[in-house]
Amino acid sequence: MFDITGVTFIKAAGVQSPLTxxxxxxxxxxxxxxxxxxxxxxxxxxxxxxxxxxxxxxxDRYKGNIVLSEQEIQEAVDMIPEQDRASIDxxxxxxxxxxxVTRAKSCDWEVxxxxxxxAGTKVVPVETAGCYVPGGLYGYTMxxxxxxxxxxxxxxxxxxxxxxxxxxxxxxxxxxxxAMKKAGATEIxxxxxxxxxxxxxxxxxxxxxxxxxxxxxxxFVAEAKRQLFGRVGIDQIAGPTEIGIIADDSADPVIVxxxxxxxxxxxxxxxxxxxxxxxxxxxEVNKLVPELVSKLNDDMAGMGGxxxxxxxxxxxxxxxxxxxxxxxxxxxxxxxxxLEIQTVEDAWYHDNLHNYxxxxxxxxxxxxxxxxxxxxxHVLPTRxxxxxxxxxxxxxxxxxxxxxxxxKESQKTIGVISAxxxxxxxxxxxxxxADVRLEKYFPGEKxxxxxxxxxx
Numbered sequence: 026m027f028d029i030t031g032v033t034f035i036k037a038a039g040v041q042s043p044l045t046x047x048x049x050x051x052x053x054x055x056x057x058x059x060x061x062x063x064x065x066x067x068x069x070x071x072x073x074x075x076x077x078x079x080x081x082x083x084x085d086r087y088k089g090n091i092v093l094s095e096q097e098i099q100e101a102v103d104m105i106p107e108q109d110r111a112s113i114d115x116x117x118x119x120x121x122x123x124x125x126v127t128r129a130k131s132c133d134w135e136v137x138x139x140x141x142x143x144a145g146t147k148v149v150p151v152e153t154a155g156c157y158v159p160g161g162l163y164g165y166t167m168x169x170x171x172x173x174x175x176x177x178x179x180x181x182x183x184x185x186x187x188x189x190x191x192x193x194x195x196x197x198x199x200x201x202x203x204a205m206k207k208a209g210a211t212e213i214x215x216x217x218x219x220x221x222x223x224x225x226x227x228x229x230x231x232x233x234x235x236x237x238x239x240x241x242x243x244x245f246v247a248e249a250k251r252q253l254f255g256r257v258g259i260d261q262i263a264g265p266t267e268i269g270i271i272a273d274d275s276a277d278p279v280i281v282x283x284x285x286x287x288x289x290x291x292x293x294x295x296x297x298x299x300x301x302x303x304x305x306x307x308x309e310v311n312k313l314v315p316e317l318v319s320k321l322n323d324d325m326a327g328m329g330g331x332x333x334x335x336x337x338x339x340x341x342x343x344x345x346x347x348x349x350x351x352x353x354x355x356x357x358x359x360x361x362x363x364l365e366i367q368t369v370e371d372a373w374y375h376d377n378l379h380n381y382x383x384x385x386x387x388x389x390x391x392x393x394x395x396x397x398x399x400x401x402x403h404v405l406p407t408r409x410x411x412x413x414x415x416x417x418x419x420x421x422x423x424x425x426x427x428x429x430x431x432x433k434e435s436q437k438t439i440g441v442i443s444a445x446x447x448x449x450x451x452x453x454x455x456x457x458x459a460d461v462r463l464e465k466y467f468p469g470e471k472x473x474x475x476x477x478x479x480x481x
Contacts, residue, residue, distance in 0.1 A: 029044060029045070031346065031347055031351065032044070032344055032345070032346060032351070032355065033344070033345040033346075034342065034343070034344060034345075035304075035307040035308060035311050035343040035344070035345055036311045036341060036342060036343040037342060038296070038339065038340050038341060038342045039338050039339040039340070040339040040340060041340070042342060043358060043359050043360075043409060044342070044344070044355065044358060044359070055244065055248070058244050058245060058248050059248055059252075061219075061245070062219055062245055062248040062249050062252055063252060065080065065219045065220070065223070065249075066219065066223055066249060066252060066253070069219075069220060069223040069224075069227065069229075070223070070227060073227075073229060074091075074224075074229045074230055076220075077091075077216065077220045077223060077224050077229055077230075078091060080218070080219070080220040081190075081215070081216055081217075081220055084217075084218060084220075085189055085190050085192060085217060085218075086192055086195070087190045087195060087215060089190075089195070089196075089215060090215065091214055091215055091216055091224075091230045092212060092213070092214055092230050092231065093197070093202070093213045093214070093215055098202050098206055098213065101196065101197070101199035101202045101203070102199060102202065102203045102206070104199045105199050105200060105203055109200065110203060113166055113170070113200065113203055113204050113207060114207060115398060116166070116167060116170055116204075116397060116398045117170050117174055117204070117207050117208050119398055119399060119400040120170050120171060120174045120175065120208075120400055120402070121174045121175075121177065121178050121208075122400060123400035123401055123402075124174065124175040124178035124179070124402075124418070124419040125178045125419075127178075127418055127419045127420065128178050128179055128180070128419045128423075131148050131419070131420055131423055131425075132148060133145065133146060133147050133148055134146055138429070138431070138435065138439070139435065139438070140432055140434040140435040140437075140438065141432035141434055141435065142429070142430065142431045142432045142434075142435040142439070143429070143430050144427065144428065144429035144430070145427070145428055145429075146425050146426065146427050146428075147425075147426045147427075147428060148423050148424070148425050148426075149423065149424050149426060150176075150179045150180040150181045150182070150422050150423055150424070151179075151181055151236035151237055151258075151422055151423075151424060152181070152182050152183060152236055153181070153182070153183040153184075153185065153233045153234065153235050153236050154172075154173075154176040154181045154183070154184050154185070154235060154236065154237055154238075154239065154422055155185050155187070155222075155225030155226070155235030155237070155238040155239070155257070156169065156172035156173045156176065156184060156185065156186045156187070156205075156210070156238075156239055156240050157172075157186075157187055157188070157221060157222060157225070157238060157239070157240035157241070157242050157246060158172070158186055158187070158188040158201055158205065158240055159188070159189070159217075159240075159241060159242050159243070159246075160188055160189035160190065160191055160197070160198070160201075160217055163198065163200070164197075164198025164199065164200035164201040164204075165188075165198075165201060166200045166201055166203075166204035167204070167396060167397055167403065168240055168241055168404075169186060169188075169201055169204035169205040169208055169210070170204050170207075170208045171402050171403055171404050171417065172186070172208075172239045172240045172404065172417070173186055173204075173205055173208035173209050173210045174208035174209060175402060175417065175418065175419050175421075175422065176209065176239075176422050177208060177209030178419050179419045179420075179421075179422035179423055180422075181422050182211075183211055183212070183231075183233050184209050184210050184211050184212075185210070185211065185212045185213075185214065185225060185231055185233065185235065186205040186210040186212070186213050186214070187213070187214035187215075187216045187217070187221040187224060187225060188201050188205075188213075188214075188215070188216075188217060188221070189215075189216070189217020189218060189221065190215050190217065196215070197213075197215050212231050212233075214230060214231075216230075218242075218243075218245055218246060218249075219245050219246070219248075219249045221246075222238060222242075222246055222249040222250060222253065223249065223253075225238050225257075226238060226253045226256060226257050234257075235257050236257065236258060237257060237258035237259065237260070237421065237422065238250055238253070238257050238258070238259050238260075239259065239260040239404065239417055239421065240260070240404065241263050241404060242263075247262050247263055247264075250262060258421075260404060260417045260421055261404070261406055261410065261414070261416075261417070263404075263407055264407040264408040265291065265292050265294045265295045265296065265340075265407065266288060266291045266292070266295050266362055266363075266407065267288070267295065267296045267297075267298070267361050267362040267363065267407055268284065268285060268287075268288035268289075268295075268296075268297050268298070268361060268362070268363045268364075268365070268392055269298045269299075269300065269356060269359050269361030269363065269364045269365070269381070270284060270285065270298070270299045270300070270364075270365045270366075270367060271300050271301070271352050271353075271356055271364070271365070271366050271367070271368060271374060272299065272300075272301045272303070272306055272365075272366075272367040272368060273301065273302050273303055273306070273349075273367075273368040273369060273370070274302070274303035274305060274306060275367075275368060275369045276301075276303070276306055276367040276368065276388070277367075277388065278306055278309035278310050278313055279313065280367070280388060281299065281306065281310050281367060282309075282310045282313035282314045282317055283317060284365060284391055284392065285297040285299060285310070285314055285337075285341065286314060286317045286318055286321060286333055286337070287391070287392065287393055288363065288392055289318070289332070289333035289336045289337045289340075289341065290321065290331045290332055290333045290336075291332065291336075292332045292336065293332045293335035293336050293339070294335075294336060294339070294340060295332070295336045295340065296336070296340040296341070296342070297336065297337060297340065297341045297342075298341070298342045298343075298344070298359055298361060299342070299343045299344065300344045300346060300352050300355050300356055300359075301343070301344070301345060301346070301352070302345075302346055302347070302348065302349065302352060303345075304345055307343050307345050310343060311343050314337060314341065315337070318331065318333045318334055318337055319334075321333060322334050349368075349370060349373060349374070350377075352374075353374060353377050353378055356378060356380070356381070357378065357379050357380040357412075358380075359380075359409070360380035360381060360406075360409040360410070360411040360412050361381055361382065361411070362381075362382040362383075362405045362406060362407045362411065363381075363382060363383055363385065363392040363395065363405065364378070364381035364382070364383070364384050364385065365385040365390065365391065365392065366378075366384065366385065366386050366387070367387070367388050371386045371387055374386075380409075380411045380412050381411050382405030382406045382407070382411045382415070382416050383395055383401055383402075383403070383405055383416060402416050402417045402418055403416075404416055404417035405417070433466040436459075436462050436463050436466055436467070437463075437467070437472070440459045440462055440463050441459070441463070441472050441473070441474060443455075443456075443459040444456040444459040444460055444463075444472075444474040445473075445474060445475065445476050446476075447459065448474070448475055448476055449476040456474065459474075460474060
C-alpha cells in the first residue's frame, strides 16, 4: 500500500485516484465492448472487404470509395484556407524534425567478440505501418502528423492511414486528409472504428497487412488493437488523457488552473492533477478551476458545453505536500501522461522524476504546445503505464535486429562452451551442432565438451 502520510487533499477526486489505491477510469473489464469487438473482427476476418464496407455503411452511413483517390484528396485539400495549411505544414516540419534526429541516434553497431568474431545490431524500419486517425467535427490533424510523420522519418515504406467519415458531411475532414498526405501517407482509407483497424491488420483494400498499428481512438478502437496485438504490433492501449502539474509558490495560479482545465476538456473521465508545496497556490487554483470550467462551458454552449464540467469534479485532484521530495515521490506514483513543472527548481525535478509520458519544464511549456506544434510525440502512455514505457516515437517503427559472424578460431572458446552448456541443459542435439564444427575445423584435436558430473 502506498504511504500517504503527510499528504493533504485540498480537492480530492470524486471517483477514483491512483494515490488512494483505486484505479483510474477505464480499468474495469468492459465485457460488452470486448465481445462486440471480438465478433466484428471475426466477421471481417472471414468476410473480408465486403463485410468491412457494410460496417462503414451501417455505422457511419458511408457508401463512397474506401481507398480515396488522389483527386478526392486534392478536392478536399483545395477547401483548406492557405493559413490553415501553413499551420499544419509547420507542425509536420516540427514533428518530423524531432523524429528524424531521434532516428539518427538509433544506428547500426558492432562489437569485437575476439578471435576474429563479431556481432552487432542492424536497425531497420517495418515495411508497413497502419495509422488510425480519429474522426470529428474539426478533424484530428495532429493524430495524423504524430503517426504518419514519425513513420516517414523512420523510413517505413508503406504508410496506410485510415479515418472515419463524418456522419454529417459523409467525408473525412479536409484538414485530416491534408495532414495525412503532408505527413507521408502512401494510401488513405475512409474507414473508422473496428472496421478500420481490421482493414489495417488484415490488409483489406490495399493488399498490405500492417506490421504495426498506431494511433488513438475510442474504446472500440483500443479494444480492437488489444485483441489484434500479437498478429500485429501496436503502440499502446490508451486510456483517457491525463495532466499532472507540480508547482510551488512561484507558480501563476491562473496559468496552472488554465492548464488543468485545458486537458480536462478532453473527456468526462480525463484526470487533472496538481501536486504543490504551496497551500496558497492550492487554494487559489481550487477556487479558479470551477470558475474557468463554468466560463468555458458557457462559451461552448453551442457545441454542447465542455466535458470538464464532469471530469474536474470526478477526476480532478489538488494535493498539498511538505517538500519537493514528496512531490516527486507522489508524481512518480501517478505517472501522468503529461507532466508540467512550474517551480523555481525545474532542473531538480528533471533530474529526479522517473515516471511520466512527456515532461513540460517551465511556465513557457504547456501540454497544448506538445499536442499541437512543438515536435515531441503526443501519443503517450496513460493509466500509470509510464512506469515502464515511453510514448510513440520513431523507434516504435524500427526493428533492432542482431547478427553475428563467428570465425573458425572462436569455436575453441564459444563453440566449446556452447557444447558444454547445451549438455548441462540436457540438449544433446544443440551440443552436436557445436561438436561438428570443432571436428571439421580442428580434426584430430581433443576438446572437453562435457560438463563436470555432479552427484545430487
